[in-house]
Amino acid sequence: MQQRTIIKKHPLAIRWFHWINFPVLAIMIWSGLLIYWANDIYRLGWGDKTLLKFFDAPFYNTLNIPYRLAEGMSFHFVFMWVFFLNGLLYVMYLIFSKEYKLLLPNKQAWKESWQVLLHYLRIRKGMPAQLKYNAAQRIAYTVVILMGIGSLLTGLAIYKPVQFQGLVYLLGGYEWARAEHFILTLLFCLFFLVHLIQVIAAGWNNFRGMITGFEVVKKADNITEQEKASEQETNTR
Template identity: 55%
Template structure:
């Protein structure tokens, strides 16, 4: 069968993606430097703790006594994160490319089938044109994470001037907790995303650099 090059990602999408990647890493790292001054979060229920992000964790990753540094980086790169993210969302809206990402009817069931297929439980992922249902949930969900991390961030940043926003997230400590775990979900997204790209192979990775993918023409 003859092969052809087909445009997969527009130039704008590729810039948004590759600007966001290092900026998000700086946001996560500087956020951890801030968190390192108040090491209170853990995964657990009641007395039972699966994993604690405690002093030992902070020391392993050199997060302690770097609060001023962390805040300085965080509130500088927050501008890039928000402006790039806002430009991305506006681009999706005006180019109508949001249709490629939004989960459609029956997407929940489809995503579950893709998930089972990915884990090798069953081989019955539905055929999809463009992104499959699981990808649609992941890529729409990560936009939602970006919005939530921005508004919870503002709720923590200005809890008096924007006290109504802080109240929406259940108060100051609650907003901090949500902000921290949104970061956890971002990290989870990045890990799964990178593993899936590795699994999909060179054609998928090349497409986010060149914009083109090689397809077989029927």
Template identity: 55%
Template sequence: MKKLQSRHALAIRCFHWINFAVLAVMIWSGLLIYWANDVYRIGIGRFTLFKFFPESFYSTFNIGFRLAEGMSWHFTFMWLFAINGFLYISYTIFSRDWRYGGIQQFAYLTIIFMGAGSLLTGLAVYKPTQLAWLTSLLGGYQFARFEHFWLTVGYALFFCVHIVQVTRAGWNNFRSMITGYELVEVEKPSGD
């Protein structure tokens, strides 16, 4: 017999999906900015395994020559990312919505620290003179930019793992992030 059970509060579902959309805009506008100085790669010495990003990537997603546009979106949506992220984390702590165990909890804690890291490295790159102490603390302007970039690569990897996990967990689990409820198997009452 299956029983209806509440899983995610409405607030959590809203924060989760708003975060998804806002982060998508942040990554897109971040790419428009990154294009103007696309210096990162995976490689050693002269050997480059992968360049961020190949020309084909830029042309496919129409990334090039849009620096000013990218900055205006990035510095608008940064507010939504920060506010929504703050509410998301605060609510999670206050409602003690920590029913996950072990590795999953570790993964979610990691992503929270990554979010905070993106805000701090972003601020360090945004105001390296007014917030010179922060920029210095994070290893200087170019290193803060480097960290800001790799944190974003981290989100992309997290997203892939997350999709695999959600797929493996199945429809009932995914549905709970929309409806707030899931169906759980319970034993039939005895003597039935």
């Protein structure tokens, strides 16, 4: 009988948080787009020169965005609670299970993340030694938590600017808070894109880990002593 070493990679709680967050964040971004459409003033450029407008008519029409502000707001202000509570429980879980020690960037993380990047770019051969996450992952997954908190705070500021005037002030005013909320959303989209590419590149074993929780240890010699013994036994017979 063939045997393999597996590691328990993702605890059940984290898998739930992850897979709840995925559709909820998608709903938040989509409904946010329905809202943004009503005053779509952001662009990349300077003066009269626009490099990229957020967004153009074909983009809106393809996604069926126009004239759905009320719908967008109703979705946004219902699912904000799910996004908030799921995120809050996730962070609390990280703290109480001590899982945060595997996730927060450690001392070497800044130096090592560079080596990880070089490895991904096929410039460097090996990866630095790691526990659950490599240095780049530690940084990315920590930043994405901070982005979530940022989205909640900037969102709260533009949702109730009179009741939370101090928060609006800290974020640089109402207009800035809205812009920051938008930029964070773009960053979430960027995160999703990179995350998706990395997951595809990492392959099935890694992806399965986020569903079943375990990952088969990838070693050329991941055949146990027992197995070798039994194989030898078969050969001698």
